[in-house]
Structure formats: C-alpha cells, structure tokens
Amino acid sequence: MSAHDNLSQPHQTAFYSGLQKTISDLRDAGLYKVERVLASRQGAEVVASDGRHLINMCANNYLGLSGNESMVQASIKATEEFGYGLSSVRFICGTQTVHKQLEEAIAQFLGTEDTILYAAAFDANGGVFEPLFDADDAIISDALNHASIIDGIRLCKAARYRYAHNDMADLEKQLQDATAAGKRHKVIVTDGVFSMDGTIAQLDKICDLADQYGALVMIDECHASGFMGATGRGTHEHHNVMGRIDIITGTLGKALGGAMGGFVSARREVIEILRQKSRPYLFSNTLAPSIAGASLAVLKQLSSSTELRDRLHANTAHFRREIEQLGFTIKPGTHPVVPVMLFEATVAQQFAARLYELGVLVSGFFFPVVPMGQARVRVQLSAAHTTEQINTVLAAFAQAGRELNIIK
Ligand SMILES: *Cc1c(COP(=O)(O)O)cnc(C)c1O
Numbered sequence: 001m002s003a004h005d006n007l008s009q010p011h012q013t014a015f016y017s018g019l020q021k022t023i024s025d026l027r028d029a030g031l032y033k034v035e036r037v038l039a040s041r042q043g044a045e046v047v048a049s050d051g052r053h054l055i056n057m058c059a060n061n062y063l064g065l066s067g068n069e070s071m072v073q074a075s076i077k078a079t080e081e082f083g084y085g086l087s088s089v090r091f092i093c094g095t096q097t098v099h100k101q102l103e104e105a106i107a108q109f110l111g112t113e114d115t116i117l118y119a120a121a122f123d124a125n126g127g128v129f130e131p132l133f134d135a136d137d138a139i140i141s142d143a144l145n146h147a148s149i150i151d152g153i154r155l156c157k158a159a160r161y162r163y164a165h166n167d168m169a170d171l172e173k174q175l176q177d178a179t180a181a182g183k184r185h186k187v188i189v190t191d192g193v194f195s196m197d198g199t200i201a202q203l204d205k206i207c208d209l210a211d212q213y214g215a216l217v218m219i220d221e222c223h224a225s226g227f228m229g230a231t232g233r234g235t236h237e238h239h240n241v242m243g244r245i246d247i248i249t250g251t252l253g254k255a256l257g258g259a260m261g262g263f264v265s266a267r268r269e270v271i272e273i274l275r276q277k278s279r280p281y282l283f284s285n286t287l288a289p290s291i292a293g294a295s296l297a298v299l300k301q302l303s304s305s306t307e308l309r310d311r312l313h314a315n316t317a318h319f320r321r322e323i324e325q326l327g328f329t330i331k332p333g334t335h336p337v338v339p340v341m342l343f344e345a346t347v348a349q350q351f352a353a354r355l356y357e358l359g360v361l362v363s364g365f366f367f368p369v370v371p372m373g374q375a376r377v378r379v380q381l382s383a384a385h386t387t388e389q390i391n392t393v394l395a396a397f398a399q400a401g402r403e404l405n406i407i408k
Contacts (some may be wrong), residue, residue, distance in 0.1 A: 030345065031368070036361070041067030042258065044384040046361065054361040055389050057379045059258075062227050062336055063298075063308040064384025066258030070301075071294050075259070078293020086286045090117075091275070094286030102292045105299045107265055110225070110233055110250075111242045114271040116278070117287050121222050121251035121262030122148040123280035128218075128249060128264050129156035131277035137185040138178035142166065142201070145191055146220055159183060165194075168205050175213040186215035187246070192235030193223040196370055196378070198335030200228070203239040210244075218247035223337065226255030227383075232302055232309040246270075252291060257298045259291045312336055312383040315390060319381055322394050327407035336381040339365075340397070341374070342406060348375035351400055358396040 008016065026032040040047035044064065046056045065071050078098060088094035103115040118124040125148035133139060137158040141149065144165040153160055159181065161174040171188065178186050188210055190201045203219065210217045221234045229237025234250075236242045247270060252261035264274060274281060302308070316336040323330055323340060331339040342348040345366035352364040355377070366375035381390075401407040 030349075043067040044382055044386070044389055048361075052356075052359070054356070054359055055385070055393055056361045057381075057393055058361055058363045059380060059382065060223070060254035061258055061382045061384065062255035062312055062380070063302075064312075064382045065255070065298060065308075068384070070297070071257055071259075074294040074297035075290035078296075079290040082289030082293065084290075085288050088286060089282060089284065090286050091282065096289060096292070098289055098292045098296065099287065102296045102299075103263075105296055106250075106263055109299050109303060110221075110248055110265045111236070112248060112265040113268045115263050115265040116271045116274050116281060117292070118262040118264070118280055119284050119287060120253065120260055121220070121249060122151075123284065124249045124251075124262035124264050125149045125152040125220060126155065127152065127278035127280035128247065128274065129153055129158065130279070131273050132270065133158040133185060133187065135159070136183065137187070138181070138183035140171065140174045140178060140186060140188045140215065142190040142194075144194055144196070145189060146195075146222070149189060149191070149220060153189070166199060166202065168202060168209065171206065172209055172213075175209060175215060178215075179213055186213065187218055188215050189218045190220070191223070192219040192221045193228065193335055193337070195223045195337060196365065197331050197339055198223075198333045198337030199331075200235060200238065200333070200335060203235055203241045203245070207241045207244040216246040217244065218249070219245055221248055221250040222254055223335070225250040226298075226302055227309045227312050227336070231306055252295050256302075257291070257295050259294065261287045261291050261295065308383040312381060315383065315385050315387075316381045318387065319379065319390055319394070322390075323379075323397060326394065326398050326401065328397065328401060338379040338381065339376045340379055341376050343373055343375055345375045347404065347406065348377060351404055351406065352377050354400040354403065355396055358400060360393050360396045 037049035038046050039049045042059055042061060046054055048054060082096050082098055086094040106115040129152045133156055135157040138161055139153050139158045140161040142165055143162050161178055163170040163174045188206055193200050207217055224234040226232050228235050236245045248265040250263055320338055329341040342351055348364035348366050352362050355362055362377040362379055364377050
C-alpha cells in the first residue's frame with residue numbers, strides 16, 4: 001500500500017501495482033539487486049555506510065586510479081581551467097582543447113588514427129553500428145558480448161549472425177553463411193576480455209579468419225585498455241595484432257581512471273562518419289572537462305611507465321596461485337578477473353555474506369548472470385592492493401571456505 005493509492009485512477013493503479021508485482025517477483029526469485037552504499041572514496045579499502053572497513057575485491061579499479069589523490073587533483077585542475085561543464089553537445093559549442101587532446105592521446109595509445117568520445121562505453125557501443133552498417137551488411141557477434149553491443153546491433157539494420165562464445169569453428173561457419181548470403185561488408189564483433197570469466201578473446205585467430213573471409217574486426221576493450229599487453233594498450237597488444245583491428249570501443253570508467261566516459265577509436269573516416277551521424281554523440285552532452293583532463297593525465301602516466309600494469313599482473317599471479325593452493329576452484333587464466341567457483345547460488349550468497357563480515361567486499365554471481373550451476377564470487381585484483389591486503393583476503397577466503405565446507 002503506497003501513500004498514493006487512494007489518489008490513483010484505475011489505470012494508474014493497474015500500472016503501479018504491476019510494477020509492485022514485478023519487484024516482489026524479483027525478490028521471491030532471489031534476483032533482486034541490492035546496492036551497497038559506500039561512505040568513502042573508491043579504493044583498495046573502502047568504508048561502507050554501516051561503518052565497516054572492507055578490502056574491495058570487486059571494483060573495475062584495475063590500476064587503482066579511482067579515488068586516487070592524483071586523479072582528484074588532475075580533475076580539479078581541469079575543472080579550474082575548463083569549468084564544470086559545457087551545457088552543450090560537441091558540435092554546437094561543447095568541444096574544448098582538452099577533448100581534442102584526449103581523443104588524440106587515446107588514438108596514439110591504442111595505435112589507431114582517431115578517436116571520438118562518448119558519455120559512456122554503453123553509448124559508444126550503442127552508437128557505433130547504425131552509422132557504419134546497413135541492411136546489405138553482416139554483423140557477426142560473440143554470443144556473450146556485452147549488453148551494450150547487443151543493444152547497438154539491435155539499433156542497426158545489418159543482418160545479425162551470432163557465434164557460440166569464443167568458438168572459432170562456429171565463427172568460421174557464420175562467416176561462410178554471411179559470405180554465401182552475399183553480404184557487402186562483414187564485421188566480427190567481440191569483447192576483448194569477457195568480464196564474467198576473464199576470458200581473453202582469441203584475436204590472433206579472429207584476425208586470421210577475418211582476413212580469410214574479408215571481414216572487419218571490432219573489439220570492446222572495457223576490461224583491457226590500460227593493462228592488457230606488455231605496455232597496457234589492450235588485448236590487441238596482448239595478442240600481437242595491433243594494426244589489424246578496425247574498430248576499438250572502450251571506457252574511461254574502469255582501468256583508465258574510473259570516472260565515466262567512453263570512446264570509439266578507428267581509422268579517420270570511421271570517426272568522421274560517427275561525428276556526423278552517431279546519435280548518442282550528436283544528441284547527448286559533452287564529457288565533463290574534469291574527466292577529459294584527468295583521463296589525459298592517466299594516459300600520459302601509462303605511456304611513460306608500466307609500473308601500475310606490472311603491479312596489477314603481479315598481484316593477479318599471486319592471488320591466482322595462492323587461492324588454488326588453498327583448494328578453491330578458479331577459472332584458469334591470467335586476467336585480474338578471477339572467478340572463484342562455488343557452483344550453487346546459495347553457497348555463493350552465503351560465502352559473499354560471510355566475507356563481508358570478515359572485511360572483504362566481493363560480489364556473488366549466479367543464474368541468470370552466469371549459467372545455472374556456475375555460481376561464483378568474482379574477484380578483481382587492482383594495482384592498488386598491497387600484498388598484505390591480498391594475504392588478508394586470502395586468509396578470509398580460507399576461513400569462510402572452511403566454515404562453509406567449500407575447502408578442507
Ligand atoms: C563496462 C562495460 C561497458 C560499459 O561501459 P560504461 O563506460 O560504463 O558504459 C561496455 N562494454 C563492456 C565489455 C563493459 O565491460
């Protein structure tokens with residue numbers, strides 16, 4: 001019973017009670033998402049609104065820059081120089097020197113010709129397909145691609161082909177089908193890294209297939225830009241295919257600072273078309289100067305030193321090795337996303353809740369976010385974690401694991 005019930009018209013009652021039913025169904029099914037409220041900056045250690053101090057193992061804060069004092073100072077400096085915001089889209093009066101500099105710096109970092117900024121990677125993926133491809137073309141997409149890629153493809157008239165996740169034989173079959181259908185342009189689309197399992201797309205094989213069948217390649221680098229590859233350029237560097245990728249989308253909201261903002265990086269003519277036609281770019285406000293300026297500072301730092309990226313990978317290797325030593329099952333790999341497998345949804349929930357009490361923040365994932373019987377807690381390492389913090393986390397995993405009979 002809400003305070004508005006006695007004021008409602010019948011059509012309103014029907015609408016709002018329908019929403020109430022959906023919400024209670026979500027709760028009954030155990031699918032209702034509760035947001036944890038933090039009372040501190042983001043970081044390796046956070047303070048929850050209940051006052052609890054927690055080691056944070058579930059942020060996309062791969063390089064430890066979110067909440068970092070140098071970022072705060074860089075954003076303040078950019079705010080002082082360029083103001084709080086632009087009150088404009090880019091093409092009217094929302095482009096400043098700092099936006100142009102950032103676009104150039106991203107292109108240089110990724111090894112492309114040009115870059116266009118968006119308010120989020122969700123917008124970049126939402127706005128990249130429709131201006132570039134039409135009904136004569138084919139988009140060939142990994143089945144587990146990010147929701148924003150799926151939505152972007154839906155907004156485009158191109159024929160859709162879906163290949164089984166990370167399955168190169170099926171990708172080849174879809175390429176053959178698209179070729180047989182006489183499609184003009186074909187584009188293969190994949191996350192560079194898949195965030196649920198930390199799976200790294202096989203870009204070397206994908207580029208070979210693309211060459212063989214005359215297809216373009218697009219990758220979403222949200223869980224890769226800044227730390228994958230020897231100098232952190234991304235999955236294309238990791239797989240030694242820099243220069244063979246046609247379109248890269250990514251976020252400023254994860255490793256590259258952690259605020260928000262997204263981009264598409266590609267050949268000059270791709271970016272030029274997007275500036276003319278991409279709807280989330282044309283009809284949405286320009287990125288705040290504080291974010292543009294701070295992101296520029298991040299890229300400068302990452303281009304001059306691989307220290308953060310190296311520390312992240314050392315932390316990841318340490319955690320992966322030790323957690324297996326303890327007897328936990330993890331998805332094998334090298335990425336700082338480490339899925340600790342618990343299989344049953346209730347176990348994953350209990351385990352995450354116990355870790356919270358022990359001062360460790362992780363999130364449990366279960367169906368329908370991951371397949372049935374594949375429930376887990378997903379750990380994400382950060383360059384900001386100290387070895388001591390990681391060892392504290394390992395000890396908490398060991399204690400909770402023994403209490404819940406997950407390990408001996
Ligand atoms: C996080 C993420 C996005 C969305 O990024 P935002 O900048 O937060 O909108 C898109 N694609 C992938 C693969 C992601 O992991």
